[in-house]
Amino acid sequence: MDHVDLNLLSALDALLSEGSVTGAARRLGLSPSAMSRTLARLRSATGDPLLVRAGRGLVATPYAAELGERVHTLSREVLAVLRPRVDQVDIAMLERTFTIRASEGFVAGLSAALVTAIATAAPRVRLRFAPKPEKGARPLREGQIDLEIGVLGPFAPEVRTQALFRDNFVGVARIGHPLLADTNITIERYAACNHVVASRRGEFSGPVDNALEELGLSRIVTCVVPGFPDAMRIARQTDLVGLVPRSCFGIGFDSDLADTVGLQSFELPVRTPEIVISAMWHPRLDADPAHRWLRETVVAVCRRANQHR
Incomplete structure (x- = not known):
């Protein structure tokens, strides 16, 4: 097979x-x-x-569309076969880039501690934090990300998971907000406020x-934003009351978060479901010693932060 360049398979998969x-x-x-130039070689081949x-x-030709799934499967199988099998790895000498997809709240509150821990143990390892516009297992399946951190959603059944910490919602309002004038925040007073909520799907409830x-009560949601940091910024500059996970406010995580300046958190007068933050990864990485070390x-890092909450 001297005339076959297997690098073209990975290139075709990427294209x-x-x-x-x-x-x-x-x-x-x-x-x-x-x-x-590689595309030209692929066209010739x-x-x-x-x-x-x-x-x-650019759009795929019918033939390319027909090849798509086969090429992707073959590319992953070739990489798996040709990758050296190791049961141990020298973390201090490890050279690798890990891509982690996480919410803005996790990146703001825990990324610094994670980067520090990684750099201390493995100075040649690089981290790439990817944006999280929506949930879905496809990036894990296709190897675009190595680890997903967030709330477990409708992921594929093969995806491995591990709980990292538990969280809960709290209210936030600017310091001096009329709602905070009385420490007894009743359900009626809370519901009477105008609110800002975070929802990637743009949902008001x-x-x-x-x-x-x-x-038998309801509230007025005046504004919907994509993420919790956005909700916190609006709550800090207006009379809108926000709703965020406690960890986003920095309690027990990063108490110096810029977004918390000028804001005060308070316990909600209603009970909401607990939030479980998990790590998720594809099973092909389950036995990878480097990935296991990352997990x-x-x-x-999450346990240390959670102990100080």
């Missing part, structure tokens, strides 16, 4: 997954020009254009509204 020469180049750590121009982008509804480090 078909990204649908872009630039995106594929970024994924493989190549320059766009090098990726363009397969006898098909594979990706053709459509407006400002949530667990607090369900609890209020059971008591253990994440667990240790």
Whole structure:
């Protein structure tokens, strides 16, 4: 098989997954020009254009679309077969980049402690925190991320999970807010306020509204934002009352979070479900000693932070 370059398989997988020469180049750590030359080699090898121009982008040909899933499976299997099997790894000498997808709250509250722990034990390891616009197992399945941190959602059944810590919602309001004038924050006074909530899906109602509804009450949600840090910033600068996980406010995690300045948290006058934050990963990485060390480090950092809550 001297005439077969298996590197082309990974390149084709990246091109078909990204649908872009630039995106594929970024994924493989190549320059766009090098990726363009690789695409030309792939076209010559397969006898098909594979990706053709459509407006400002590229679209897969019918043949390329037909190959997509096969190429992805073959690429992963080849990498698994050719990767050295090791049961132990010298963490101090480990050279690897781990991609972690986590919420803004986790990155704000715990990323500094995690980076410090990683750098101390493995100075050659790099961390990449990826944005989390939505939930889904596809990035784990395709190897785009190594570890997912957040609330367990409708993930694929094969995904491995480990609970990291438990959290709960608290209210936040600017210092001097009329609601905080009396330490007795009743359900009626809380419901009478205008509120800001965080929802990636843009939903106006949530667990607090369900609890209020059971008591025959409702609240006015004036504003919906994508993330909890956004809700905290609005609550700090307006009379809107926010709702965030306790960890986002820095209790027991990072008490110097900039977003907490000028804000005061308070216990909600209604009961809401507990939040369980978990680590999630694909089973192909289960036995990987380097990945196992990463998981253990994440667990240790979360436990240390949780002990001070």
